[in-house]
Amino acid sequence: MIGRIxxxxxxxxxxxxxxxxxxxxxxxxxxxxxxxYYARPRVGRRPRxxxxxxxxxxxRQRELLIPESFExxxxxxxxxxxxxxxxxxxxxxxxxxxxxxxxxxxxxPPRLTAGILGADDPDxxxxxxxxxxxxxxxxxxxxxxxxxxxxxxxxxxxxxxISMLRERLRAGQSVLAAAGGPNGPLAAGSYQxxxxxxxxxxxxxxxxxxxxxxxxxxxxxxxxxxxxxxxSTVFLSASxxxxxxxxxRLGFREIGTAMIAEPHDHG
Numbered sequence: 001m002i003g004r005i006x007x008x009x010x011x012x013x014x015x016x017x018x019x020x021x022x023x024x025x026x027x028x029x030x031x032x033x034x035x036x037y038y039a040r041p042r043v044g045r046r047p048r049x050x051x052x053x054x055x056x057x058x059x060r061q062r063e064l065l066i067p068e069s070f071e072x073x074x075x076x077x078x079x080x081x082x083x084x085x086x087x088x089x090x091x092x093x094x095x096x097x098x099x100x101x102x103x104x105x106x107x108x109p110p111r112l113t114a115g116i117l118g119a120d121d122p123d124x125x126x127x128x129x130x131x132x133x134x135x136x137x138x139x140x141x142x143x144x145x146x147x148x149x150x151x152x153x154x155x156x157x158x159x160x161x162i163s164m165l166r167e168r169l170r171a172g173q174s175v176l177a178a179a180g181g182p183n184g185p186l187a188a189g190s191y192q193x194x195x196x197x198x199x200x201x202x203x204x205x206x207x208x209x210x211x212x213x214x215x216x217x218x219x220x221x222x223x224x225x226x227x228x229x230x231x232s233t234v235f236l237s238a239s240x241x242x243x244x245x246x247x248x249r250l251g252f253r254e255i256g257t258a259m260i261a262e263p264h265d266h267g
Contacts (some may be wrong), residue, residue, distance in 0.1 A: 001098060002256055005235055006043055006076040008197040013037045015173060020060065023053030025070075027060060032164065038069040041077040048079045054087035054261075067262070074257040084261035091261045095244040097252035099234040102227065105220040106213040106249075112186070114179035114217035116225050119169035125162055127178035127185040129153040134187075134204030140242060146208030147183050172229075177221040179214040187214035191222045191234075198226035200236040216246055223250065 010026065017028035017037050024046045028037035039057045041049055054070070061068045070089065072080050073096065084091050108114065117124055133149045168174040174192050178185035189203035200222050205215045219236070226234050237258035238244035244254060 001233065002073060002075045004197055004233055005096070005098075005199075005256075006073050008194055008199060008233075009040065009071070009073070010043045011194050012192050012199070022057045022060060023047070024049045025053050025057050027057055029064060030066065032160075036066040036069075038067075038071045040070060040072045041080050043076075049077065049083040051083045051086035054083050054089065058087065058089075070259075070261040072259050074259050081259060081261075088264075089261040090264045091259065094258045094260070095238045095241060095254045096256040096258045097236055097238060097244060097247050097254050099223055099227075099251055100253045101251045102220070102223050103249065103251040105224075106216045108179065108214070108217055109212055112179060112181040112212075112214070114187075114214070114221045115177060116221060117169075117176045117178055119166045123178060123180070123185050124166065124169070124176065125154045125157060126150060127176055127180075127188040128162075128165060129157070130178070130185050130188040130206060131202045131204030133206055137207045138239070140210055141207070142210045143207040146206045147186075150185075150206060175222065175225055175229075177218045177225070179217045179221075187218045189215075189218045189222055191226050193226060193229060193231055196230060196232040198229075198231040198234045200226070200234065203236075216250060219247065220250055 013028040017030050020027045020029060024042055025039045026042050027039040030036045058068045070084055081091050117127055129150050132153050133145055137143055137145050169176055174190050176190045179187040186209040187205040189200060191198045191200045200219060203215050203219055223234050236247065238247055
């Protein structure tokens, strides 16, 4: 299972990035609009990752003006964490979970629903903006940030990024789901499918709307859609153990550790 997920993580970025090999690492360089990717250990047999590989990749990322970001699965590349730390990066880990059997969706408050958004849905831009607000306020605590902050971010999106998003939704390269009601999307997330493997990513809930089951509802909608489209492996990573417990109630099981390394002054 870890091997299948590791191959997926190497395959999907190649749809929108060009590749440079730096020692035992692969650097994904974005082509066109969209969020920049990361560097990661090469899949398959390779020399041990060294701190020199990481330093060289960081230098190339700075040269290209893209984030100094590295992602990998601990069980697939156990040598990477030491090399990243030795190269001066902050290394953090997150639970990696895979869907065993999808349980019933959570009950939502009155007037709120969750579902998949089509490429031409008028709520696409608002939904795409929700995770940015959520990740700007880490954790699961309730705070005041809500639809006003979402709408400000939505208004600032450039046309090229939104066009790229709608094209990917139309082509089925990405699937977007949201939960909300009269005030529009309050929670959102997406997944990508490659072969029979799907990764759910970017689940975010506006801080003012947390602890109402919205994130779980979005995750359920995405997982159900991925299964309906033929995915036999559906996985995701959680920010921490508390969030992982939410996913476990939907039928996900922890199988490994998703790793991220970035500069200590990141954010």
